[in-house]
Amino acid sequence: RKEVEQDPGPFNVPEGATVAFNCTYSNSASQSFFWYRQDCRKEPKLLMSVYSSGNEDGRFTAQLNRASQYISLLIRDSKLSDSATYLCVVPDQTGANNLFFGTGTRLTVIP
């Protein structure tokens, strides 16, 4: 099983819609999680960190379900500028220095 798995999409949603992405992780010992956003041909940028059950920042909500080992990202009132690839990231718990990156979920918000 891969360390991090995401639905690659693409998700095509109209402006104003609510959209949610799920991400599953394999290591039950994982304590912290991140969502990064990557625009086309640009670098990943940190969107949210999740250290407990969840985190909310404006239109973005990240939720953590430890029992089922998944993290979700909810985007409310989608804007055109939300179009990007969203990367789920889980730190390596083996004592190494890795962050495990998912392949990303592609979102396109349509006018």
Place this chain on the structure above:
Amino acid sequence: ETGVTQTPRHLVMGMTNKKSLKCEQHLGHNAMYWYKQSAKKPLELMFVYSLEERVENNSVPSRFSPECPNSSHLFLHLHTLQPEDSALYLCASSQDRGGSEQYFGPGTRLTVT
């Protein structure tokens, strides 16, 4: 000066060339990383430096050679690359190694002809 900078932003090189990628972080972080991003693949970690010491080398071919002269600078020396090495090479830094948030530079888009 923005957090993590990389030069050059684009590079085209032949298989017999030698070139170097440069990364500089202005965040006071202690760990720096090189990643490779190929189309439709997740980021692949190549090298990790913590306090200027290489702490991880993910079975990267020897045609890639990293150098970390101090905690703010990281280089990736390239020689005799293959066309399949064409990718986006991203540098990142974090406060400490071991799973804290990483901040990325804009990347170098490398094409090997």
